[in-house]
Amino acid sequence: MKLLELSGIGKRFGGLNALTDVSLHIGRGEIYGLIGPNGAGKTTLFNVITGLYQPDSGEFNFNGKRYRAAKPHVLAGAGIARTFQNIRLFANLTALENVMIGRHVRTRSGVMGSIMNSRAMRLEEKACRDKAGELLNLVGLKKPHQTLAKNLSYGEQRRLEIARALAMEPLLLALDEPAAGMNATETENLKELIEGIRNAGITVLLIEHDVKLIMGLCDRVAVLDYGRKIAEGVPDEVRNDPQVISAYLGVDGE
Amino acid sequence: MEIFLQQIINGLVQGSVYALVALGYTMVYGILGLINFAHGEVVMMGAMVSLSALSLMAGLPPLVSLPLSLLLAVAFCMLLGYGIERIAYRPLRHAPRLAPLITAIGVSIVLQNLAMLIWGRDYHSFPQLFANHAHRMAGAIINDIQLAIVVAAFLMMAGLMLVVHRTRLGRAMRAVAENQHAAQLMGVDVNRVVSVTFMMGSALAAVAGVMVSANYGLAHYYMGFLLGLKAFTAAVLGGIGNLRGAMLGGLLLGLIESLGAGYIGDITGGFMGSQYQDVFAFLVLIAVLIFRPSGLLGERLAERA
Amino acid sequence: MPNAHEAGIFKRQRRRILLAAILLVLPFAVDGILGRGWLRIVDFAMLYIMLALGLNIVVGYAGLLDLGYIAFFAVGAYCYALSASPHLALAFPQLFPDGVHLSFLIVLPAAALLAGGMGVLLGAPTLKLRGDYLAIVTLGFGEIIRIFMNNLNAPVNLTNGPQGISRIDPISIAGLSLNATQRIFGITLPSVHLYFYLFLCFAGLVVFVSQRLEKSRIGRAWMAIREDEIAASAMGINTRNLKLLAFAMGAASGGISGTLFAGFQGFVSPESFSLMESVMVLCMVVLGGMGHIYGVILGGLLLALLPELLRHSVLPMQQALFGKTIIDPESLRMLLFGIALILVMLYRPAGLWPSRVRRRELSSDERPDETA
Numbered sequence: 001m002k003l004l005e006l007s008g009i010g011k012r013f014g015g016l017n018a019l020t021d022v023s024l025h026i027g028r029g030e031i032y033g034l035i036g037p038n039g040a041g042k043t044t045l046f047n048v049i050t051g052l053y054q055p056d057s058g059e060f061n062f063n064g065k066r067y068r069a070a071k072p073h074v075l076a077g078a079g080i081a082r083t084f085q086n087i088r089l090f091a092n093l094t095a096l097e098n099v100m101i102g103r104h105v106r107t108r109s110g111v112m113g114s115i116m117n118s119r120a121m122r123l124e125e126k127a128c129r130d131k132a133g134e135l136l137n138l139v140g141l142k143k144p145h146q147t148l149a150k151n152l153s154y155g156e157q158r159r160l161e162i163a164r165a166l167a168m169e170p171l172l173l174a175l176d177e178p179a180a181g182m183n184a185t186e187t188e189n190l191k192e193l194i195e196g197i198r199n200a201g202i203t204v205l206l207i208e209h210d211v212k213l214i215m216g217l218c219d220r221v222a223v224l225d226y227g228r229k230i231a232e233g234v235p236d237e238v239r240n241d242p243q244v245i246s247a248y249l250g251v252d253g254e
Numbered sequence: 255m256e257i258f259l260q261q262i263i264n265g266l267v268q269g270s271v272y273a274l275v276a277l278g279y280t281m282v283y284g285i286l287g288l289i290n291f292a293h294g295e296v297v298m299m300g301a302m303v304s305l306s307a308l309s310l311m312a313g314l315p316p317l318v319s320l321p322l323s324l325l326l327a328v329a330f331c332m333l334l335g336y337g338i339e340r341i342a343y344r345p346l347r348h349a350p351r352l353a354p355l356i357t358a359i360g361v362s363i364v365l366q367n368l369a370m371l372i373w374g375r376d377y378h379s380f381p382q383l384f385a386n387h388a389h390r391m392a393g394a395i396i397n398d399i400q401l402a403i404v405v406a407a408f409l410m411m412a413g414l415m416l417v418v419h420r421t422r423l424g425r426a427m428r429a430v431a432e433n434q435h436a437a438q439l440m441g442v443d444v445n446r447v448v449s450v451t452f453m454m455g456s457a458l459a460a461v462a463g464v465m466v467s468a469n470y471g472l473a474h475y476y477m478g479f480l481l482g483l484k485a486f487t488a489a490v491l492g493g494i495g496n497l498r499g500a501m502l503g504g505l506l507l508g509l510i511e512s513l514g515a516g517y518i519g520d521i522t523g524g525f526m527g528s529q530y531q532d533v534f535a536f537l538v539l540i541a542v543l544i545f546r547p548s549g550l551l552g553e554r555l556a557e558r559a
Numbered sequence: 560m561p562n563a564h565e566a567g568i569f570k571r572q573r574r575r576i577l578l579a580a581i582l583l584v585l586p587f588a589v590d591g592i593l594g595r596g597w598l599r600i601v602d603f604a605m606l607y608i609m610l611a612l613g614l615n616i617v618v619g620y621a622g623l624l625d626l627g628y629i630a631f632f633a634v635g636a637y638c639y640a641l642s643a644s645p646h647l648a649l650a651f652p653q654l655f656p657d658g659v660h661l662s663f664l665i666v667l668p669a670a671a672l673l674a675g676g677m678g679v680l681l682g683a684p685t686l687k688l689r690g691d692y693l694a695i696v697t698l699g700f701g702e703i704i705r706i707f708m709n710n711l712n713a714p715v716n717l718t719n720g721p722q723g724i725s726r727i728d729p730i731s732i733a734g735l736s737l738n739a740t741q742r743i744f745g746i747t748l749p750s751v752h753l754y755f756y757l758f759l760c761f762a763g764l765v766v767f768v769s770q771r772l773e774k775s776r777i778g779r780a781w782m783a784i785r786e787d788e789i790a791a792s793a794m795g796i797n798t799r800n801l802k803l804l805a806f807a808m809g810a811a812s813g814g815i816s817g818t819l820f821a822g823f824q825g826f827v828s829p830e831s832f833s834l835m836e837s838v839m840v841l842c843m844v845v846l847g848g849m850g851h852i853y854g855v856i857l858g859g860l861l862l863a864l865l866p867e868l869l870r871h872s873v874l875p876m877q878q879a880l881f882g883k884t885i886i887d888p889e890s891l892r893m894l895l896f897g898i899a900l901i902l903v904m905l906y907r908p909a910g911l912w913p914s915r916v917r918r919r920e921l922s923s924d925e926r927p928d929e930t931a
């Protein structure tokens with residue numbers, strides 16, 4: 001059962017080929033890792049998957065439907081949620097509001113309902129608020145839910161971003177370097193959180209620099225180098241792939 | 255045919271001025287990603303200062319007083335541009351996008367009203383320093399001032415291109431425009447580059463201001479607003495952030511406006527006349543934004559995050 | 560806890576009743592203490608507050624800079640001026656020998672729709688691009704509208720050019736003309752009082768709608784766009800449509816204010832809709848506190864009354880000091896506005912009266928960072 005399937009994806013920026021002929025698929029319920037040296041095209045691929053960039057070539061299938069030049073909000077509605085490498089929260093809104101905004105695609109109240117304060121709207125608003133609170137507890141945000149996002153610590157902001165993405169009830173949760181800047185304990189907590197998310201039935205796509213985390217968490221891993229996929233497979237295979245060692249692990253001397 | 259040629263000449267003259275002003279918008283945008291709303295007022299200030307300088311030096315021979323007053327206006331505007339950036343934009347470089355836009359509006363209002371307090375609400379006439387010979391060209395007329403405007407504008411644009419592409423400073427400017435952070439890591443003093451950019455843009459604006467008022471023989475505290483709006487349109491038409499685009503856009507807009515105003519009466523069967531000239535720039539702006547938001551020579555903007 | 564909560568509701572309700580009472584008595588107090596001229600000024604201030612509240616939806620909530628907002632006000636004003644005055648008899652004597660005299664209640668929704676529709680037309684091509692473009696396009700639009708108002712007097716006299724349209728019908732609702740003194744429930748209400756209450760109703764409506772939207776899914780989506788457009792679109796928010804919605808709602812609200820303005824003043828001319836008016840309304844929003852309704856009302860009130868105060872203080876002061884007028888209050892006012900815009904953005908970006916969340920944020924910024 002494939003949830004996401006990319007074939008022959010290419011993306012150019014001016015003269016630079018950021019992605020060349022990338023094909024991969026992610027099965028339902030998998031934790032799929034994406035690694036590669038800096039500038040290998042991981043984030044570009046991520047942006048293609050979430051609709052921020054339109055690919056120049058290739059095919060994009062998600063949940064049995066083909067998407068062409070789809071906008072981010074369309075893909076979000078289809079069930080792809082993401083976090084950002086350089087955290088992009090709504091800084092001047094509260095933690096609770098941030099998560100409630102994540103519920104946008106799964107709620108419907110419009111202008112008239114809001115002005116009339118209709119019963120349906122009040123019920124939905126309450127459900128939305130409750131759900132947002134639950135999610136904040138789930139990711140383990142200890143500070144009051146009314147704290148402004150920008151006043152949270154770095155690790156808390158990372159977790160708030162995950163809660164906000166989970167609020168969208170996604171089929172695929174795409175995490176862009178969620179462990180960046182975390183200490184060992186925080187990373188361990190994150191690992192448990194991601195496993196919990198998978199056990200709740202959500203497919204996870206993970207970009208990470210922390211090779212140990214990736215290898216310990218992912219079912220399958222793909223390696224990008226210079227915009228091309230050079231290897232794919234279960235972590236042990238990839239770890240021993242000579243191309244990967246020379247392109248990535250070798251360079252880092254790990 | 256003669257009318258057509260005449261409109262082309264008028265368009266080229268007006269377009270050269272637009273191009274100079276548009277360069278200021280595009281340079282700042284290229285480097286900071288910011289629309290300097292106050293730029294039109296810098297043009298106005300240039301015109302006003304040169305005018306005051308000219309009237310102070312009324313006794314001197316025009317060959318001395320004109321270059322001197324031009325120099326004074328350029329120096330004043332460079333200082334003004336530097337000050338605007340330091341006061342209104344630099345502290346907000348990492349603030350939400352709305353903030354520098356609002357301060358820019360503030361600066362623009364302040365300059366306009368300061369000018370009104372200093373120079374009053376009246377139109378000031380630009381003194382005629384030289385005999386302004388008219389030359390006949392295939393039935394159309396071009397006079398000395400117009401000729402000088404076109405030649406000077408092209409010389410300045412060529413000079414700017416040389417600076418940007420052939421000097422160390424120009425390389426630093428392009429580096430900052432490409433990636434501010436990386437440029438900083440490479441040892442480029444970003445703040446200095448930004449200041450210099452503002453000053454260069456303002457110098458061009460000062461010259462443009464003198465040109466406009468010499469051409470029309472008038473200067474006015476309110477002249478910067480519409481001129482700024484049109485020059486910005488020119489920058490967008492050519493592809494904002496692109497220097498060649500600004501020049502091309504300026505000239506094109508000048509031509510469109512001039513031809514449009516010349517023929518609108520015929521097109522609408524007399525319903526609309528040349529008083530609608532100012533509408534064309536706006537229509538061009540809207541059309542560009544709908545059909546080619548990146549402009550003629552620009553890269554795609556909408557996708558840039 | 561529930562008791563504290565109930566007490567809070569009770570307290571809020573008491574405050575509301577008090578506020579309503581003050582507003583009801585206000586015209587009599589102003590009329591009695593300061594005179595009828597000042598009540599007229601207060602009426603105009605109410606119109607400005609409505610404008611500022613409408614612009615607040617665009618700038619404060621959705622974070623879009625609209626620099627030609629007054630154009631929508633103009634659309635509303637000319638809409639009423641043309642459809643409730645003898646003017647069109649000049650252009651179409653056969654068709655409308657007495658001009659057009661439609662009821663205010665018919666023109667009002669039409670004007671709101673027309674202004675909103677123009678907002679959509681203008682916003683659709685621009686709002687998918689970066690915010691700066693909207694600022695420029697609206698700036699241009701404001702100017703274009705003025706050019707048309709100034710020049711559409713020939714060959715067919717639609718707008719009467721710079722002279723403007725006069726003899727506009729006063730607003731009358733259910734046969735009750737607001738231009739005459741009326742006796743209601745034994746209370747004598749002069750025209751300015753009546754207009755005050757009418758404007759109060761509409762301002763209240765805008766406040767009500769703004770408040771409801773602010774705390775709704777739509778309002779949250781607007782604020783998400785304001786904070787980070789890319790993150791907002793990744794949350795599944797259709798940023799273009801929601802920006803368009805904010806823009807159109809702001810425009811419609813401007814159109815409503817314009818209609819009221821035309822009916823109240825009985826005369827419209829292009830002069831009332833200059834760029835400076837747009838800047839003034841923007842100033843009200845920014846100075847008061849973007850996104851905070853009460854802040855915006857305060858900003859509107861301050862800035863609408865400021866010119867009057869300047870006129871009553873600066874002129875006599877200069878006369879006394881220098882024996883002549885050196886700085887006329889009008890340009891001094893604009894100069895102050897410009898300086899205020901810069902200073903507020905630099906030092907107090909949340910405005911004079913920020914919302915509670917913002918206030919908390921300001922105070923928390925002063926505390927040393929706990930997490931560091």
